Amino acid sequence: MTTHSANPASSDITFAVSRNPATDELIANYAYQTTEEVEALLEQNAAAFRLWRATPLRERVTAYRRLSQILRERADLLAGLITSEMGKTFSAARGEVEKCAATLDWVADNGPSVLADEPVSVDNGDQVYVSYLPVGSILAVMPWNFPLWQVIRASGPIMLSGNGFILKHAPNVMGSAYALQDAYESAGFPAGLFANLVTDNDTVARVIEDDRVAAVTLTGSMRAGSAVAAIAGRALKKSLLELGGSDAFIVLADADIDQAVRAAVEARFQNAGQVCLAAKRFILEAPIAEAFTQKFIAAVSQLKVGDPMDPQTRVGPMARKDLRDELHHQVERTLEAGATLLLGGHKLEGSGNFYAPTVLGNVVPGMAAFDEETFGPVAAITVADSAEHAIELANNSDYGLGGNLWTADIKRGQRMARRLETGGVFINGFSATNARIPVGGVKKSGYGRELSHFGLREFTNAQAVWANELD
Numbered sequence: 296m297t298t299h300s301a302n303p304a305s306s307d308i309t310f311a312v313s314r315n316p317a318t319d320e321l322i323a324n325y326a327y328q329t330t331e332e333v334e335a336l337l338e339q340n341a342a343a344f345r346l347w348r349a350t351p352l353r354e355r356v357t358a359y360r361r362l363s364q365i366l367r368e369r370a371d372l373l374a375g376l377i378t379s380e381m382g383k384t385f386s387a388a389r390g391e392v393e394k395c396a397a398t399l400d401w402v403a404d405n406g407p408s409v410l411a412d413e414p415v416s417v418d419n420g421d422q423v424y425v426s427y428l429p430v431g432s433i434l435a436v437m438p439w440n441f442p443l444w445q446v447i448r449a450s451g452p453i454m455l456s457g458n459g460f461i462l463k464h465a466p467n468v469m470g471s472a473y474a475l476q477d478a479y480e481s482a483g484f485p486a487g488l489f490a491n492l493v494t495d496n497d498t499v500a501r502v503i504e505d506d507r508v509a510a511v512t513l514t515g516s517m518r519a520g521s522a523v524a525a526i527a528g529r530a531l532k533k534s535l536l537e538l539g540g541s542d543a544f545i546v547l548a549d550a551d552i553d554q555a556v557r558a559a560v561e562a563r564f565q566n567a568g569q570v571c572l573a574a575k576r577f578i579l580e581a582p583i584a585e586a587f588t589q590k591f592i593a594a595v596s597q598l599k600v601g602d603p604m605d606p607q608t609r610v611g612p613m614a615r616k617d618l619r620d621e622l623h624h625q626v627e628r629t630l631e632a633g634a635t636l637l638l639g640g641h642k643l644e645g646s647g648n649f650y651a652p653t654v655l656g657n658v659v660p661g662m663a664a665f666d667e668e669t670f671g672p673v674a675a676i677t678v679a680d681s682a683e684h685a686i687e688l689a690n691n692s693d694y695g696l697g698g699n700l701w702t703a704d705i706k707r708g709q710r711m712a713r714r715l716e717t718g719g720v721f722i723n724g725f726s727a728t729n730a731r732i733p734v735g736g737v738k739k740s741g742y743g744r745e746l747s748h749f750g751l752r753e754f755t756n757a758q759a760v761w762a763n764e765l766d
Contacts, residue, residue, distance in 0.1 A: 311466030311493055316382035316612040317603055317647040325469040327494050333502070336461070339487035340432050341507045344459035346485050348429045352407055355455055359403040362482035366396040366443075373443060373474055380468045381439050382612040382648070383566055384603045395447040401730035402751070406455045409748040410755070422762035427755040429457030430533075431509030434492075434502055436463045436523060438514050439614055440569045442471035445514055448728070450475075450489065452750040453512075461508065463492045463499055467614060496522075504530045510754055513537070514571070517693075517739050535743030535753060537571065537735060540696025541668045542717070542726055543689035544574035547682050548582040550701035554723070556590045559674075562699065562725035564598060564652055567610050568672035569618075572697045572719070572726040572734065575669055576658070577676045578685045584678045588656065592638050595652050595674070600643065612648040613671055619648045622671035629655055629664040629675070637676070660691050668694065682711070690716045695738035697726040718744075 310324040328336065347355070366373065374388035383391070415423040433453050437445045442464070450460045464472035472491050479489040492502065503511050503526045510533040513523045520536040527534040544562060546555050562574035579587050603611035613619040619642060626640050639653030653673040658665050664675035679685035689698060698717040702708045705722060712720040718736040719726065728734050733744040743753060 309495065311469050313380055313467050313470060314615075315379050316614050317649075319646050322379060323470060325466070325493050327498075328492065330498075333492065333494060333498060336487070336490050336492065337432075337502070337505060337507050340459045340461055340490045343485040343488035344429070344432050344457075347454070347459065347488050348457040350457075352410065352455075355457070356403045356407060358483045359399050359406075359451075359455060362478060362484070363396045363399040363403070365478050365482055366392055366399070369474075369478065370396075373471070376470050376474055377442050377468075378603050378611075380470055381442060381614040382603050384608050384611050386606060387566060391441060391444050395443050398447055398730040398746075399451055402451045402455050405748075406452070406751055409751045410456055412760075415759075421764060424760050426758045426760060427456065427752050428758050430754055430756050432459035432461055432507055433754050434461045434463065434499075434508050434511045436499065436511065436513040436515060436519070437465065438571075439465035439468045440566060440571070442468040443475060444728075446472070446475055448730075448734075448745050448750070449512055449514075450479075452745070453754050454484070454488065456751060456755050458509070458754055459488050459490075461490045461492050461502070463494070463502075469493060499523075500526050503527055503532065508532070510534065512743070512745075512754075515539070520741060533754070535735075535745070536741030537696075537743075537745070538694075538739060538741040539571040539668050539670070540573075540694040540717075540736060540740045541575045541665075541692050542573060542694075542697045542699060543685075543692070543715075544577045544699040544725070545679075545685045545689055545701065546577070546579050546583060546587055547685065547700070547702040548580045549703040550583065550723075551703065552583055552587050552590065555701045556587060556594055558699075558701075558725045559587075559591055560594045560598070563674045564595065564610055564672050567613055567650075569614060569670055570726075571668075572728060574699050574725055575673075575675065576665060576689070576692075577674055578679050578688050579676065580679050580682060580685055584676075588637070588654075588676055591674070591676075592654055595638055595654055598652050600649055600652065610652055610672055613650055614648065616648050618670065619650050622650060622669060622673060625663040625667060625669055626653060626655065626673060629658060629662045632662045634658045634662055634664065634675075639672075660688070666692070686711060686714050690714075693739040694736070696736035696740040697721065699725050 313322040377388035413425040512535040514537040520538040598609040635656040637654040639651035643649035658675040697719045708722040733749040735744040
């Protein structure tokens with residue numbers, strides 16, 4: 296597998312730095328591309344797009360099947376890379392690779408029918424149809440928490456529809472970015488069609504404005520999304536934003552508490568709590584609040600924190616020290632505002648960016664752990680007076696990505712789901728993604744949808760064609 300790392304040779308060169316979050320060891324430095332290199336990248340990507348859009352869809356599908364196979368063949372290597380770069384447990388990283396491969400399979404199986412010309416019946420008998428055509432090269436600004444999955448769930452649908460793909464990945468996971476580029480090219484995709492952009496924010500802005508870039512998609516913070524959307528808007532280009540969330544995990548009085556607790560632990564502490572679409576605020580109806588809390592604390596206290604390569608580890612390190620420091624500051628501010636520390640609440644000593652699994656009680660609106668996204672192993676518990684109050688608390692958020700609702704009455708849950716201001720609702724389960732289901736948010740969690748037929752058509756030109764029969 297090709298590597299694209301470099302060691303600092305001059306103080307005038309800026310680097311994307313990758314460190315092992317479990318050991319603090321330097322993995323690699325990736326030199327920012329020069330102005331000339333960025334220009335060459337854009338030109339090559341544009342040329343590859345022209346070739347790719349002219350490639351029959353059946354041939355694109357064949358390339359996708361090869362790509363899926365390559366990911367599976369390289370699964371251990373890719374999973375090890377993910378673990379070393381951002382700290383995900385190896386077993387979870389292995390699952391991430393398989394999820395990517397399975398999604399590519401679904402895209403290959405279903406893309407041709409979703410992207411096929413769609414006939415429309417009109418009154419006068421004219422031949423009318425809608426074609427879903429590629430629009431050009433798409434810039435994708437992606438985060439580090441799922442180094443492969445975030446990219447595949449974007450690039451898979453985007454590229455099958457005939458577009459080019461330019462990836463601006465997070466600086467600490469550039470090894471994963473180049474591993475994906477190598478996989479795409481090994482599968483027979485045109486050279487440069489999947490391209491890695493290694494640069495600063497100012498250059499990203501110029502790339503968005505470049506005429507060779509048709510649109511931009513970003514998964515990241517509200518601040519980053521706002522900046523990218525503003526640039527794209529000035530350039531009259533489409534943007535898709537997934538800006539994180541603070542999902543509510545509502546447990547009603549009639550729920551199965553034991554099942555809810557098991558799901559809650561996984562929902563909050565998978566990937567060391569570094570998941571956008573994940574439960575963060577646990578809103579408990581009063582009659583079951585004490586029982587749930589006690590069982591939840593007992594389960595969380597048993598989670599093993601440590602070496603992400605150890606099969607017994609459930610919680611690995613956070614990806615970066617600055618992220619751990621920010622999380623701890625949120626915990627401190629929440630406690631200062633009157634919340635109760637029920638478990639954890641501190642950094643773990645020694646090397647690596649480890650944080651103790653933490654549970655906060657008596658969290659209410661106005662506190663950091665309720666109002667802000669806590670991107671780490673911290674759970675905030677809030678007690679609701681009633682089911683109605685639980686819905687009000689869940690919607691009392693700037694975010695609207697996902698939501699979870701636990702109840703023995705499925706019909707009641709479905710009625711309540713319509714009142715949750717989120718892009719997705721999971722009844723008697725926890726937030727997840729699947730190639731068949733659209734994912735995206737409302738409010739300040741962003742707009743647009745990835746995955747399913749929505750994602751396959753998101754960056755296409757829905758071209759209406761009317762063919763009038765002549766007399």
